[in-house]
Amino acid sequence: MTEMKFEDQFAPFGSVEPVAMTSFQKVVARRLTKSWTEIPHVTHHDSVDVTQLDAFRRSMPADTKVSPLIFLVRALAILLREFPAFNASLSDDGKTLFAKSYVNIGVAVDGPLGxxxxxxxxxxxxxxxxxxxELAALSAQARDKGLPMSAMSGxxxxxxxxxxxxxxxxxPIINQPEVAILGVTQTRMTPVWDGTAxxxxxxxxxxxSxxxxxxxxxxxxxxxRRIGELLAAPAAL
Known part of the structure; x- marks a missing residue:
């Protein structure tokens, strides 16, 4: 009996065209699969108040305005000192936790290469x-011609x-060997009860995650919760 090819299952419905994955896509797929299958992921969802952050950014001179994302980077940089378990990596055998003395924050950038x-x-x-x-320069390079491994390591x-x-x-799936990743979605104006109105x-x-x-x-x-507290006082960041 001839083994059915993968693409044969689509034949009754119409033609299909095979598109080979790029080398980069294959590497990403392997890393994501490894992370998802080896790490017990849990995702905590919450919303933080960034009303003050938005007002602070609007008050900044036009030539000094920065992305809200950068304030989030600064908040994480502070919190990795406060919560050292988040700034660590677990050995492959799961027996040793390596605490890091440095604070490096990665920011995912979508571009033509992925x-x-x-x-x-x-x-x-x-x-x-x-x-x-720094992020603007790295993002432009990522979208234009890609990044060297040195710019994506550590x-x-x-x-x-x-x-x-x-x-x-x-x-979001954790970027091994890190132990946490923060996902951010679109801010929204929301009615919040203050105890009176x-x-x-x-x-x-x-x-x-x-x-x-x-x-x-x-x-x-x-x-x-601490992220919310830090973003509520943007001038301090």
């Missing part, structure tokens, strides 16, 4: 203006933002 993750090194030592300029935690597209939440507040949905072998649910919830 999803690339440039890394902002030593993000805890840089101000929002410096981080904004990340401690990654941000994946769909804020410019939409959505209310998703479950509903007030219009700009809310940012956050989705934190974490390795449950390293991070527990309570710390994940506290981590996201």
């Amino acid at each position: 999803l690339l993750v440039p890394v902002l090194h030593n993000a805890d030592t840089k101000d929002v203006g410096t981080l904004n300029a 990340g401690c935690m990654t941000i994946s933002s769909l804020g410019g597209i939409g959505g209310t939440g998703f479950s 509903f007030q219009p507040r700009l809310m940012m949905p956050l989705s934190l 974490y390795d449950h072998r390293v991070i527990n649910g309570a710390d994940a919830a506290r981590f996201v």
